[in-house]
Amino acid sequence: MAIINNDKYTQRINWHLSKYPDKRSAVMPLLYIAQEEYGWVSPEGINEVAQLCDMDPTQVKSIAGFYTMYSEKPKGKYWLQVCNDLACALRGADEFHHDLLHHLGIEEGGTTDDGLFTVEHVMCLAACDKAPMLQCNFHFMENLDMAKMKAWIEEKRAELEKENS
Amino acid sequence: MTNPIILLRGQEVPNIHQYDVYVQHGGYQGLKKALGMSPDEVINEVKNSGLRGRGGAGFPAGVKWSFIPKNEPVKYVTVNADESETGTFKDRLIMETNPHQLIEGALICAYAIQAKAVYIYLRGEFWDVAHQLDQCIEDARKDGWVGKNIGGGNFSCEVYTHLGAGAYICGEESALLNSLEGKLGQPRVRPPFPAQKGGGLYGEPTVVNNVETIANVPWIMVNGAAEYKKIGTEQSAGTKLYCVSGHVKKPGVYELPFTATFRELLYDICGGPSVEGRNFKALLPSGGSGPIVHLNDQVLDTRMSYEDTAKIGTIIGSASLIVMDDSVDITWVASKVTKFFKHESCGKCTPCREGTYWLDKVIDRILAGEGRPEDVKLIENVAKNMAGITLCALGEFAANPIIHTIKNFPDDFNQHVAKKAETKPVPAKKLAAAGD
Structure with a gap:
């Protein structure tokens, strides 16, 4: 490499x-x-x-x-940077961030045991009208809620299982 | 009368982001016209239009261009697409939906100052936008609008994108130049200013303009300065992209002439408060850094221009309107904005680096219900000692939210230190977990 x-x-x-x-x-x-x-x-x-x-x-x-976009330690396959800055927080981003961490069973900045997901909160990502939102490996996911996130997480877990089988 | 549309023109045309479609709808005619004029004539046209910088400071664009010395052999244009102010998402819209108007505008600017190259500095998070722009630049090159002998004439200029990597400070022009040079994105001591020899990119005279500023330029070339000046107010010519977020029914980016009032935007267009039964309480008209105001009738009936917003003690800046209803605790707002500036302080100047750190600590204490009555005075004092004594405006930006939230919403602070706060939008424990 x-x-x-x-x-x-x-x-x-x-x-x-x-x-x-x-x-x-x-x-x-x-x-x-x-x-x-x-x-x-x-x-x-x-x-x-x-x-x-x-x-x-x-x-x-x-x-x-x-710079925050260079990672100084290995991250999960999906690096989820959740904006919980003021404008997003007014539309529920703090709760979304909290619930996402809870759902994945990790602390802020942590990575899931299967190595799939890392969750971090970040400052304004210039998508304030589409909150809650996050950046997944430099691509934006917008107008989110936990139902959408849970379905997406399941999809990614199933993909990993398929790769491993 | 329908509102004039300049910056969002062509949005209704499918695939306007594609070169061929853009050209079919009059694209690159502004550049063509400029190439038929002398560089000085182009600068004068932009000067006469009254176009002011849309990044926040509102400096007249044509005047900025005229500062570039003519006898220097190497000059640059850098477009500031770092868009990182809390609540700002307009430049992204221009670049995503109609990227060629930015490229065309940047080339007109480059011709006016006879620049060798244009660097479009995008915040790293605009990864997809930058890659689309790269494609647009190559498409325009095929028709001779980028590179050697543009439009068949003697003028040659390259256009490049450069991705940042997550640092608000790189939207400050001298930090942007340092970052582009591969150095730490920290502000420089001025003078020399970017337009001067020794102060710009690689030490060469450089124009730094915001995306929205530059996107106005092709329209001005085609329609003329006089037509542009007819739109807007005496001191705020043209239209503005207003970014609305927070507690309104329809958040988003809207283009309006500077004559429009906050009421027209927030009620007629955005549909008023997002939650039935709630009333508007406060407004940050220019993201986290501008002074906060009560969202009352006086403010609602104010025109959203540079001069009118100054009269109500705030600024229009980049026009990033963060709207808050009466469920919001302004102390929590001060905390959020302070966490932002603490994270984004580049660490070079002591008042900003240390000030934001201590402000955050004390506000957290106040929010947790453990504040002392004198803590409110303490943070106000710390903020006042940061403003105006740092290399760039970030020190002032970080002080503003504290000074103006305390000045305009003292009760929101006092309720915490009097230990009788009851309603908080987010529990303090959760805030602490979200802090860094």
Whole structure:
């Protein structure tokens, strides 16, 4: 596993490096690629991005740590970031967040034992008129309620079971 | 009279996001017209239109463009699509539904200042939006609107997207530039300002404009500054996208001229309070950072312009209206907004980093019913000592909700410290669990 000399990523990496007059600017898009490969911004990923951007690994690590969308530890297959900021909370997002954690039997920031779901609360995701809502692996799920979530969770669990059988 | 539609134009056309459809409906004619004018003429047209920045500050766009020195060989345009203010979701709508008007507007701006490239900085959560924009840029390139010799002339310019990764502060223009350069997204000391040599992207003179600002530009080019100036008020030309969230029947994004009042928007369009029997209590007209007001008749009859909202002690800013009915405890609102700014403080300036931390702690204590009567004065004091002494406006944004909630809704705070609070929308225990 690597992102350097990996056919899956070469074209995208070169494209990002070509977008800017300074390689360092590609650090953010390349960190996303490292996260895609390793599931989180692992030390290997940090070192590879540093090499590609002519940066020190410590500098790359500081960038990864500054932003919330780079994960510094492995997450579940579905990383659910629930917005419970003011506008969403006025439409029941706090209760939704609480009930979702309770339903999955995890604490805030935790991952289910089967490795499927991680739940975290986040700040405003710019979808305030469609609350409760969440971001699942960078894609929005909107106008939610617990009935919809329970059905969706069951679907994902069934998919996992099918894969394992 | 029907309201003029500028920013949401073409929304009724199926697939307006596709290049061919956009072109069939007059797309890229604004850019074509601009390319036939001199760059200075384009800047003057935008200046004369009275277009003001829609990101919140309301700075005249054409004036900003005119600050760019002409003799510098390398210049940039960056479009601020970081849209992260609590309650704001208008730029996303423009980019999702009619992305080419943004690309066209950005290229007109780039031509006006003779920029080498445009970088559209999107918040990381706009992952799908950015990928759609990338496709749109490639489609426009095929017809010669992006890249070398645009429209067959001498002007060349590249357009790129850049995804952030979850940091509100990157919507602050100098932090955005740092982030784009691959550095920590923290604000810079100014001067030099982005428009000046040494202050912009890679040290080159740079225009930073919000998505909504730029999306106005093709319309202005096609219809002329005079037509644009006819819409809106004396000091607020054109239309605005108003984002409405919270306790209304029909939340969403609505385009209205600046002459419209809060009453027209919140009652006629959004249908009034969402729960029967409840009344409106409070309004944050500009997301978490703007001053909160009582949602009374005086406010309802105010026009939603820059100058009219100033008269009632608030701002229209990015026009992110968060509406609260009389079930809401304003102390809880102060807590929510403070948690937001505590999380989003970049940590560079001490008053903001430490101030938001302590504000959050004390408000939590008040909400838990363990506050002392003097705690209300204490948080007000902390907030006042943060405002205006940080590198960027976040210090002030974080102070605003405290200062104005206490000023306008003192009873909501006093009921907690007097230990007689009875109604809370969310139990304190649950709030603590949701905090970080």
